[in-house]
Amino acid sequence: MRRPILAGAACLAFAAYASAARAAEPVPLAAQGCVGCHGVRGTGSGAIPGIAGRPSTEITATMNAFRANERPGTIMGRIARGYTEADIAAIAAYYATSR
Amino acid sequence: MSHAIPLNPTRRTALRMAGFAAASLVAPLATPGIARAQTTARLVVIGGGFGGATAARYARINHPTLDVTLIEPRTRFITCPYGNLVLAGMRMPDQITHGYDGLRAHGVKIVHDMAAGIDPVAKTVRLAGGQTVAYDRLIVSPGIAIKWGALEGYDEAASQLVPHAWIPGDGSQLALLRRQLEAMPDGGTVGFALPANPFRCPPGPYERISMVASYLKKNKPKSKILALDAKEAFSKQGLFLDGWKALYGDMIEWVPSNKDGKVVRVDAAEMTFVTEFGTRHKVDVANVVPPQSAARIAFEFGLTDQSGWVPVNPATFEAKSVPGIYVVGDANNGTPMPKSGYIASNTSKHAVACAVASLRNEAPPEGVYFNTCYSHVGDEYGISVVGVYRATDKGIVEVPNSGGVSPRGDLPEQRRLEALYADAWYSSITKDMFS
């Protein structure tokens, strides 16, 4: 997982797009893992909150806080620690535009 | 976003450079009549369960010009997940039963037949009904088979008396076990014979024990559960043992292999388990989680090795013995990943991406494989295990310092939330397969 990390919102969107293009996939593969719980296209499922349409900065900050054990959670800390910064950037950029 | 997946890509580099905005402007290379079959790449998927249904759906959504055919003998898919809640009386069978209309609406061609043979040279799948289906890339997710007779006395006839309920099929195994639990008098003993690793759903037997205990506690509180195990340890063991004690007192006795827990013979007519050291346990209701292997077609296609599972390239899930055939789900040898529905579904998306990359003569994408398995231990009491995995030159490895099980201790809010999240997971993942 060595994807380019670029700063800024526009560039974040580009990072996802570039890694998706490289993966021949319109949705980054890392982001395809979230929907097992977070609902179709990340729109939420029952007690599990939606992530679709959240600003990418918010998703990134939340994932980083889970990763650093700075945000309480039942399960997301264990999950977030498995992903790289580049994965998180791709995930955040994709769900920011997902509806 | 749609972009063509031609068999012999000519604009590959341009597509890659231009990315998806431009790619979506490229019209599918469809030509009328017979020639069409040669210009639209054909992805065939065998098996319409967790791996196969997800693969077919994602192939059509992410690559709308791909011609996708799903081969699955059954018209209704009953999930293993939440089958244990049916045993507990917390769900009805129709709540875990799904159809294929959603996939049809995405343009997946569904053939309700059994794949009976693959010709990797001609690139065709032969169906039991006699038809032949041609493919350019093939994804196979047929699940498991029971190794009948590997546990002495446990054959198909025995399973009509002592159900396994580990492959859903038409639902009759689960229904039989539920009826037997209902018919058992209060004060009876429910016996389980549990297998050595590897097998489908490592925490599954222990969730089942929990759900049977939940049913018994409410309906037949004088009853007992005897769980005889061929292992010394099991998935989420500490959490399950804590939960059993807290919720069910001494109702459940779990006997590991080093305490003579390994069942070596089943006498179905006598409802008796015989252990390694000759102890005979007569029970009132018996459930065997039998030894397993990859589904039969994996053997018939020569995809398995002596382990009984299909060795695959960890970066692509291509079968080591036959390139161009991607084997996902329980049938492959994906250790250290568990044989779970989540892994089957998640890795099938990766296999689709790899199959598409290969059609374009591109390198396979780097993957990250993700699993969460929730288990219900009781009412409002859920626990989980998480794993994030990556392919390396040493095979598939779990990302260090990530994943793991729920924290132990007296944490009612954590358990309550995880039970709720489990329900949300079930709804989400089945929509991700069938909606």
Ligand SMILES: Cc1cc2nc3c(=O)[nH]c(=O)nc-3n(C[C@H](O)[C@H](O)[C@H](O)COP(=O)(O)OP(=O)(O)OC[C@H]3O[C@@H](n4cnc5c(N)ncnc54)[C@H](O)[C@@H]3O)c2cc1C
């Ligand atoms: C009691 C229990 C509880 C479980 N709970 C969970 C859980 O909570 N979470 C979780 O993630 N996992 C859970 N699992 C595991 C999960 O069910 C499996 O890991 C998952 O079903 C594997 O997916 P698969 O695609 O490999 O196989 P399956 O989902 O079994 O699908 C295989 C399909 O292939 C078809 N098929 C077979 N042979 C052929 C052929 N020759 N031609 C065409 N089609 C064919 C079958 O009809 C079937 O529909 C549980 C399992 C059990 C037994």
